[in-house]
Amino acid sequence: MRPLPEFKLPSLVARVGTRLPQWPQTLALVTGLNLALDRILPTDELAPLTGKRLQLNVSDLGLHLRYTFNGRRFRARFDRTAADLTLSAQLRDYLALALREEDPDTLFFSRRLCMEGNTDLGLLVKNTLDAVDWDALLARLPAARHLRGSHPG
Template sequence: MSALPSLPRLPRPPLPAVLLPGGLRRRIGERLENFRVPDFTVPARLAKVAAHLPQQPPTLALTLALNLALDRILPRDTLAPLTGRHLQMRVLDAGLTLDFTLGDGGFRRAAPAAGARPDLVISATTRDFIALALREEDPDTLFFSRRLRMEGDTELGLLVKNTLDAVDWDALKAKLGLGGR
């Protein structure tokens, strides 16, 4: 068998910021700096379809994001009480129910046992979860306005809330070169 010829290396494309002229880049940056998640709800028909689809792909996306944050911005030792506990995130308007747990190797999908209830259930709409992730909304504000619900072990719920509150998001933005707000 003959060896396959090596392909020439293609040049790396420039970063998007390099492609934009200075004034346009500045205006886009200003708009992103002041961006707010608009009020929206996932259409009911789409949610009905999503509720019947396998929940594994969105759960894997969630656990991947959590694992990327683990030990970087989410301290593993603080989250130790979550180890082995069944956590569930319900995205109310999208018809998604994401079951996961924290193990020695990080966050992973959890297969719910028949008849077993999760230790902690966190429920909100897609818009409110995005606003939480972007730090536009405070968990306490959403909780007291009944837009964020926690059911089950209240100690675990407080641990999750306090861990998110303790993250120094401005330091993380600076570390990533995104600047503070």
């Protein structure tokens, strides 16, 4: 497996991204999270997230994805109220996390993953990220094979 190359998107991407509607990407995120429920994300362990306002920022894409968990599924939030927990990182760091090239602690202590808000929720999310079987998830996504270096050439 080839390691994920270091990259940083141009700042223009974030400036454009913040001006675009966030709901399509938020709907994609909550759809993915809901597909993962009880497959790789145990719903019962997510109970402390119930009713909490969550936000995922992808800083170099200019994305600010707001969502919540109602105890059974994730839902997009369209309000602008402050989140109970906000995670922020660059696209490359989220990909490295998903590919298990980096762990949440390393990203957090190197200040490449920022968690703001409720620290108990932050620990729950961090521990959940650690427990996710990303290989099982990637095995179910044929389009993700190129991220694992399995394409020819």
